[in-house]
Amino acid sequence: MICKAIRGTQDILPFEVELWNFVETLAKNIFGLYGFHEIRTPIIEDIHLFIRSLGEATDIVEKQMFVIERKDSRIVLRPEGTAGVVRAFCENNLYNTDPIKKYFYIGPMFRGERPQKGRLRQFYHIGVENLSADSPFSDVEVLLMLWKLLGRLGLKEVKIKLNSIGCQQDRDKFRGFLKEALKDKVKFLCQDCQRRYERNVFRLLDCKNPSCREVVSGVVDGDGFLCDQCQEHFSFIVEKLNSYGVGFILDKFLVRGLDYYNRTVFEVVHPGLGKGQDALAAGGRYDYLVSQISAGKIDSPAVGFAIGIERLLIAMDKEGLVDGFLEGQNLVDVVVVYQDRKFQNHAFNLVAKLRDLGIAVVMDFSGKSMKAQMRWANKVGARFVVILGEKEVAGAEISLKDMHNGTQFSVSELELGKSLLKLIKDS
Numbered sequence: 435m436i437c438k439a440i441r442g443t444q445d446i447l448p449f450e451v452e453l454w455n456f457v458e459t460l461a462k463n464i465f466g467l468y469g470f471h472e473i474r475t476p477i478i479e480d481i482h483l484f485i486r487s488l489g490e491a492t493d494i495v496e497k498q499m500f501v502i503e504r505k506d507s508r509i510v511l512r513p514e515g516t517a518g519v520v521r522a523f524c525e526n527n528l529y530n531t532d533p534i535k536k537y538f539y540i541g542p543m544f545r546g547e548r549p550q551k552g553r554l555r556q557f558y559h560i561g562v563e564n565l566s567a568d569s570p571f572s573d574v575e576v577l578l579m580l581w582k583l584l585g586r587l588g589l590k591e592v593k594i595k596l597n598s599i600g601c602q603q604d605r606d607k608f609r610g611f612l613k614e615a616l617k618d619k620v621k622f623l624c625q626d627c628q629r630r631y632e633r634n635v636f637r638l639l640d641c642k643n644p645s646c647r648e649v650v651s652g653v654v655d656g657d658g659f660l661c662d663q664c665q666e667h668f669s670f671i672v673e674k675l676n677s678y679g680v681g682f683i684l685d686k687f688l689v690r691g692l693d694y695y696n697r698t699v700f701e702v703v704h705p706g707l708g709k710g711q712d713a714l715a716a717g718g719r720y721d722y723l724v725s726q727i728s729a730g731k732i733d734s735p736a737v738g739f740a741i742g743i744e745r746l747l748i749a750m751d752k753e754g755l756v757d758g759f760l761e762g763q764n765l766v767d768v769v770v771v772y773q774d775r776k777f778q779n780h781a782f783n784l785v786a787k788l789r790d791l792g793i794a795v796v797m798d799f800s801g802k803s804m805k806a807q808m809r810w811a812n813k814v815g816a817r818f819v820v821i822l823g824e825k826e827v828a829g830a831e832i833s834l835k836d837m838h839n840g841t842q843f844s845v846s847e848l849e850l851g852k853s854l855l856k857l858i859k860d861s
């Protein structure tokens with residue numbers, strides 16, 4: 435090995451990819467029911483997009499972005515998807531041309547965090563953004579959609595943590611209160627929180643450090659900072675989620691680490707993910723971001739979320755949902771084996787015909803012995819083996835072996851494709 439994968443990145447191997455595809459396809463199908471359509475934005479973006487949208491004092495902007503320095507610009511590997519989608523929405527005039535304005539995306543994100551299980555430097559998001567979200571029904575809708583997806587994946591131990599952080603005026607009031615209430619307690623906070631007190635006091639609320647928690651919970655009672663409209667907005671969502679039986683808990687300490695949110699914020703947590711990174715998905719409302727990125731040209735309230743696929747799969751694994759899935763998988767349906775090298779060409783042509791019929795099939799090209807080819811077919815996990823021998827090539831009768839029950843039978847070469855299709859369908 436001349437080098438290994440970079441720390442904090444991981445290979446997604448063929449069997450695992452099947453699981454990823456399954457999750458992604460299910461998500462796409464569910465999102466489609468709600469009118470969300472796929473958008474693909476570049477992985478590299480101008481650094482200013484994230485500095486302006488996520489906020490200068492956020493952990494991501496302060497220390498986690500992978501920056502590529504060019505002669506006349508600074509480009510970053512996107513740390514998240516929302517800002518890029520909003521940029522694309524404004525830049526491509528989707529505001530005027532798209533009557534639905536609901537998007538989803540699936541792709542890699544990059545953050546220079548200290549790697550550990552469930553915390554990577556390259557990880558994947560399945561994200562959705564509704565960029566036309568005036569009503570609290572929109573918040574409810576994305577949460578129901580997320581809940582449906584998690585339910586369809588079979589997850590039982592997930593919980594949604596929910597909070598409202600209010601509008602800008604509420605935030606200003608709350609910020610002032612926090613600053614004042616914590617003024618004399620800063621010295622009892624961890625180093626990060628001491629910095630946060632100056633730069634972004636809300637982040638003190640979700641510090642995981644127990645001593646910071648104690649200080650902060652002593653001063654925050656959580657209620658009282660929401661104006662009437664924000665309170666009404668939030669109560670509507672809570673009521674509606676209750677009526678749909680969604681499993682959520684109200685958490686007044688939930689503030690989220692990105693600056694663009696207002697009103698509704700949420701995280702989906704799972705006990706199998708461990709402390710510090712127990713969220714497998716997160717999101718919320720961001721009513722000012724479109725206006726901010728379009729430099730005031732467009733005003734469009736928005737709400738969305740992103741699921742971290744790796745964490746989702748860890749949670750599924752903890753609930754025993756992955757093994758069963760992988761066990762049922764095979765990479766191909768059929769292996770064609772040949773008795774003698776002189777039949778290789780015949781086998782090759784047969785394989786091509788079967789593929790034309792939509793059958794997944796492989797053969798060995800190296801000229802292994804028949805026995806070795808059979809062993810390989812077993813390893814490959816193919817359900818059926820087609821055997822080409824002297825007799826078969828001469829008589830146009832092909833032998834077929836069912837690898838699950840060991841039975842062997844003959845079919846005419848003409849009928850082979852049809853028979854295999856039926857057998858695969860019934861198996």
Ligand code: HAM
Nearest residue numbers: 514516552553554557713714715716717738739740742
């Ligand atoms: P976020 O909370 O930064 O939100 O990321 C969403 C999810 O991505 C997390 O809950 C977690 O599952 C996963 N994630 C984050 N960082 C890592 C990491 N280093 N390794 C593995 N997984 C990770 C956002 O990015 C927002 N853009 C979500 C959103 C969309 N809000 C509105 N629309």
